[in-house]
Amino acid sequence: MAGLAHVLVHVRRGGVEVPARFGQSVTGAFCPAHEDAAVVSCGLECGRFILSDAAFPGSTETILKRPPFCPAKLLGQQPAASVPAGAPGDRGVAAAVAVLLQASTRRVLLTRRAATLAVFPNVWVPPGGHVEPGEELLDVGLRELEEETGLRLEAGTFSWRMLGLWESVYPPMLSRGPPRRHHVVSYLLLLSAESHERLQARMRPDEREVSAYAWLDPPVLEHIAAAEDGAEGAGAVPSTLPATLRSVLEIFKRRKTNLHFFF
Numbered sequence: 001m002a003g004l005a006h007v008l009v010h011v012r013r014g015g016v017e018v019p020a021r022f023g024q025s026v027t028g029a030f031c032p033a034h035e036d037a038a039v040v041s042c043g044l045e046c047g048r049f050i051l052s053d054a055a056f057p058g059s060t061e062t063i064l065k066r067p068p069f070c071p072a073k074l075l076g077q078q079p080a081a082s083v084p085a086g087a088p089g090d091r092g093v094a095a096a097v098a099v100l101l102q103a104s105t106r107r108v109l110l111t112r113r114a115a116t117l118a119v120f121p122n123v124w125v126p127p128g129g130h131v132e133p134g135e136e137l138l139d140v141g142l143r144e145l146e147e148e149t150g151l152r153l154e155a156g157t158f159s160w161r162m163l164g165l166w167e168s169v170y171p172p173m174l175s176r177g178p179p180r181r182h183h184v185v186s187y188l189l190l191l192s193a194e195s196h197e198r199l200q201a202r203m204r205p206d207e208r209e210v211s212a213y214a215w216l217d218p219p220v221l222e223h224i225a226a227a228e229d230g231a232e233g234a235g236a237v238p239s240t241l242p243a244t245l246r247s248v249l250e251i252f253k254r255r256k257t258n259l260h261f262f263f
Helices: 071-077 137-149 196-201 218-226 243-254
Strands: 008-013 016-019 037-045 048-052 060-065 094-102 108-113 128-130 158-170 181-192 210-216
Touching (some): 071 158, 094 137, 094 158, 128 137, 137 158, 137 181
Parallel strands (some): 008 048, 060 158
Antiparallel strands (some): 008 016, 037 060, 108 210
C-alpha cells in the first residue's frame, strides 16, 4: 500500500469536528492542561479516524493518553507557541495501530526496529504502522504483523480487543529537536490460540524493518510497566525498550477490565 495517503485524526467535541493539527496535543483537546489522559469514543468514519467526546455509531469508548513530556503538550504551554519552522504543519496527525500479540503460552511479542529507520530506530516496540484508506483497525494490525514478521494469523485462531490510544510524537522530547512525526496509535491486544513456539516457527522478519524480536513473559512486562524511566535493574528487559511503551503498559495495567486479558 505504499504511496497511499494516511488516514488522519479528526477531533469532534460538542458535535463540531475539526482535523487534528500537527504539533498540537490531541489529548489536550479532551482534558485539562495539567492532566494527560481522557476517556474518548473513537472509530473510523469515511476515511477519518474520529476522536469524540460522545459516542457515535460504530465507536469504541477507550482511554487516550499522552506522556507528561509530550512535545505537543509542552509546545501548547509556551507563550505564543507554534510548531517550529520547517515542521510538516500541513500533514495533520496520522492514525496508526500497534499490536500486542499474546500467545496461548501467555508470552507477548516485541520487535526491535531496524537501526536504519528514520523514526524510533533500534528500539523495542510492538509491530504496527499507519492506517491506510479503506482499512479497519484490525486489518492494519494483521497487515503490519505479517509485513514486519512474516507471521500471518488466520481467522478463527485468535480473538482481539482494543486496549487504548497513545499520542506519539517523534522526537519524543523537545530537547531532541522539533516534532517531525505526530500520531495517535490504537493499541490492539490479539490473543492467539497457538503457542509462541508454533508462532515463532512461522516467523520470517523483514530485516529492513525488524532487527530482532523477543517473546516476553507477562511478569517481565509488568516489570517494565512498574519501572520508572531510566531506572536500573531491568534485568532481562531490553535496555532500549522505549519509555513510551513502558508508560502505555502502565496505563493499561491500571484498567483492570482490559488487562484481565493481558497480564
